[in-house]
Amino acid sequence: MIFRPADRVYVDESKARGYYVVATASAIGDLRVSERALRDLLKPGQRRIHFKSESDSRRRQILSSMCALDVRVSVWIVKQRPDKEARPMSLGALVAEAVNGGVAQLVIERDESLGRADRRLIAEAIRRAGSSELQYRHVAPHEHPLLWVSDAVAWCYSNGGDWIRRVETIVESRVIRL
Template sequence: MSRYLPRRSHVFVDESKAGRYYIAAAVISPADVVATRSAIKSLRHKGSSAVHFKSERDAVRKAFLRGAALTGVKTVVYIVDGKPDKVARPACLEALIQDLCEAEAERFVLEQDDSLAATDRRIIHAELKAHGNTELEYRHMRRTEEPLLWVGDAVAWCFQKGGSWRAEVEPLIGEVRRL
């Protein structure tokens, strides 16, 4: 169980699957979603429709991390080592859904990956049913539709890169769960 997810949270999830499998869940209280979204949206560079860490320059990455940290947003990072994606992703999603149910989260958004959406929905439905949760709202969205997904993207990318990037992202980390 995550000790970091406050009750009634809204959670925005992205992943990285290079080497280890990471899911980073940005956790925001409902009262802070609008202001945090606006602040995060302002961090993209001019002319860009979204922030995607794997294609950004280092200076843009560092500026984004500093700006995101100023919003107070924190993430819970779920990590699976040494397992193929088809095993690691469900394990991360199951742990995340369990944590969301225990925290009575209101909403969560996963970054849209058309090749995984149907499988994600099956896992999510099964976990919600297993936990008797009929209240949690969830959906898949593209990064251009939801700026708060950029936080999870940044955190997952930094974890995957390691080294100095792991230190750079530390202010955005609330908890790390190794599964």
């Protein structure tokens, strides 16, 4: 289990070549240093890092910096299923893991089309786990730089090959469902 009591967990996904839900966990005391390091990677005028919009050379530079952060990443992979099945499978498993690990808060990148379904799914997972301690919220990606780590790892996994190798130092678990 990569989640620890009182962690804050940042969640993003990729729908390219499968469905990837990625959770980046950090102890609350480490957030300020990590967020500053990530904001230092922004180009002038850039509000956030969105991995699909970066060049390969910049991706390598960003990944090198991300892998130096004190974070733990977990990836849920669902292949050969439609998104409407894959998201509940992976997000539900992530929430159950977060509740069991004593996570303080989930921060999920906002997708207006999925907000209502996410709230139902998360509430049900929390109820099943018998906990009311976990807090969660949907936010815009520029608000929390650690969402950028989840975005980057999701992009790397959906693109495969050497990109996966580049993030292996921070990825502590992978859950694959075909």
